[in-house]
Amino acid sequence: MQLRQIKVTHFRGIEFLDWKPGGPFCCLIGPGDSGKSTVLDAVEAALSSRWFAFTEPDFLACDTTRPMVIEATVGELSKALKSDERLGLYVRGWTSAGDLRDEPEDDDEPVLTVRLTVDASMEPVWELICDRVDNPRTLSNRDRVLFGLVRLAGEDARHLAWGQGSVLSRLTGDTNEASTRLAQAYKAARENAKLDQLESLAKAAEKAERLAKGLGAYVEGSYEPGLELGRSGLSSGSIALHDGGVPLRLAGLGTRRLATLAIQKSAISEGAIVLVDEIEHGLEPHRIIGAIAQLKADQDRSVEAGRPVGQVLMTTHSDVAIGETGPERLRVVQMTRPGRQVAVFAPTAPDSIRALMRFAPRALFARRILVTEGNTEIGMLLGIREHWPARHAGKPIEQLGVAIADGNGAQAPAMALALNELGYETAIFRDSDTSLSPTEKTELAAAGIQVFAYRGDLNTEQAIFSAASDELVQELLNFARQERGDDAIDNNIDIKLPDLTLAVIRATFSEWKLFSELEGLQLREAIAEVAARKRWFKDQRIGRGLSSMIWRIAQAAPESSLATALHQAEAWLHA
């Protein structure tokens, strides 16, 4: 099964959402409180076989005067769903263009639309939408179980025991044998239960172990059924998966989650819809990558074998996770306020996003992103931002959900445009090493993307040096020598300014003008030209090291183009 479309009205924090996932694997990201988890909640509420006890807070702003409505359209339907004795005669059509029509035509994919409505009575009603019938077909939990929805919630130990209706009991097939043995076992005391001698349970445990390992769960010994007496007394729920004698319930969060996911997923043969909130929860980076890679590989294998693929819908705050999912699977959730309309964007130009994911994946979790053009600038801005909070009630830009991203040089405009399409507020900070092409200018202007650059077409080196006092030029030179070596810097300058001897160059900058034909401003231009050409500062770390000097330069020369550009960036970032 695959979710083709979900419409949400008045549910939790969302007033309205209309989203077509458009693929078997979607990784939802977006700034905090944009509604990512609520989207998963909505899918679960509509398609899960669980009964939900709805309360006032499930309505937007606790306003129960209007009903909450969730409509989920599902494709890649299983045989059971399509059967005419079940829901087959209610199928609707999903066109190749990705649109829904009530009665299927031509080669439309058969899909089913489930509508969940809850009004002030708090009584949920699940029904199928099909305009062709007069009375909507209501859906029982038995019907909904056919949609094969699995939600990974970390704290749920239910799936690690053989309780009634548990996935493990389904993997086992029949637990009658177990309950008979249990009754005897109770008499013979706990240690004599010998559950591991029950072939069916042992086999299910073995299968669970294989599946869990596949997703990256750590297995200490081996999985086996064991007795764990709970409050409910002795029942099949008292048989729990044990790993080397320890209940799996007590394993690390990550392992527990991966084992649960693997077990749940395996129970649905015809393509489960798997919802994972914050896949990274409890996992080290390499296991995040491992788990995602495994989920992707599972899908690829299903495609190859012509089996139902199912769907993974997950949320994450981990740049490691999105690095592994790749830009095609990214979906960015954005919410407009105060209307709380939620939109989900898919990258139309994955290549530009790929670059961003390589250079600054974290920026994708921000609300507003300033794309900078080069390493000097990103280092400089990252350093300078430390000086800003004092002027903005102590708030760093990160608290405002703002990020500064590496635009990888000439890719910056394309990246900014791609981010803008994904719903991020975006601006560019660039110097004028190379000028923007007319097309780029038009596109950026059309998208409303601001470009902060130094007045007078200066590059960063020119902007810095031209505004710096003698003392600060000296500091900059000292810093460059420290980073690049005295000889390298002095030789670069010597070649550029032949009328200065090395001795003079090594002395203080304030004296250079006594020996040179050039004036102070011209000398600064010459140094800036060499610095740029010889790439003294083209390094993020060096740029960041420069930032305290740059800050002082801008402070001392508030009218300079450097100060103006930085001020514009500051104003935008703190807006």
Next chain:
Amino acid sequence: MPEASDLFNLGNAAVVAPAGHGKTEIIAKVAALGQRALILTHTHAGVHAIRSRLKRLGIPRSRVAVDTIAGWSMRYAHAFPGIAKPPTGMPQGAEWDQLYRGARLALNVAAVRAVVAASYDRILIDEYQDCGSLQHELATELARIVPTLIFGDPMQGIFEFAGATLSWDADIHPLFPFAGTLEKPHRWAGKNPELGQWIAETREKLLRGEPIDLADPRITFRQSDDAFDLGALFEGIEGKEGSFAAIHCHKTICYRLAKAAGGGYQAIEEVAASRLQQFANLWDRATDGTGRLTAIKSLLSDSFSIKIPADGVDVDPADAALEAELREIEPALNLGNGAAAAARIMALTPKHSRWKLFRRDLWRDAERAATEVSAGRAESMDKATTNVRQRVSLSGRKLPKRTVSTPLLLKGNR
């Protein structure tokens, strides 16, 4: 002779199944071999017969769907009305063609084909000789989606007049290759094997174009010049077990024969139930007890054969009491909608020893309809008869032990 397991492994195929040769049994058995089969037939009686066979063989209902071709087409055409454009309500006349055409068109849609493919792993069509060309087209399309076995007997066509004129060699076998003929007359095994043998032989003869030999010693031939010679109906059946059918080609003569036989033979009702409908119309038009009594009396005279007591014979006191009771009820036909009184009258009349009911189904249906109206479950007799007919068509009817009817009605009706 093909076995169920052999047939199950065939793709599309045709099995020739002479009457009484275990066709229903083999259909049920083949259907049970898969996950979910669809069995299509023509008549509600057929549906009923197959359902009871499945039940007897202990095959779970969920494993086999049984429907008439018309019912199945209605279901699919109304589920996908945009493409199928089914006639509204119950199809009449040429609207049936529209229905089959529509169902056939719906199968052009990929999603509908997917639903059919997901719903059945096998389709079995019974009485294929009764398929018209549009039904054949529908079956052909279904066979492209799901392996389809058809069962029929070119010698048993009863709907030629309604357009069922498919040629087995030219139309059917190219799509459904011949897979064999059922050879054992199971129906008569143990009961009347000689009759089974005779029917099988006669069928062969007819296939070869030879006439039925009435001089065959196994046949009792009794010539009669009078259509209402009741001796023909009763001679020689005294003390014999089993079921008897008297056949005449004309429906109205069958009713008159049943009447003349004074309840000894029952007439069979058509599913169309025009006589019941006629009663309902008359009843609904009546505005008072008198009008209603007229409607009942008219139906009574078409359903009962009334014996006049011979001179000098005393009236049975029970009959006299019954007649008195009926007279007491009569005025109540004026009360309210009168249906309660009608239902009571209809329940009492068959108890009269000299009033012989020969259209039992008709009278019972009328009684049921009157009960519906009096219980407030239907607002008019017309609506009530529709409900009753629907229930009957779903549950089927039991064939009376002694029947006088036409070949068409005996074999099952639309």
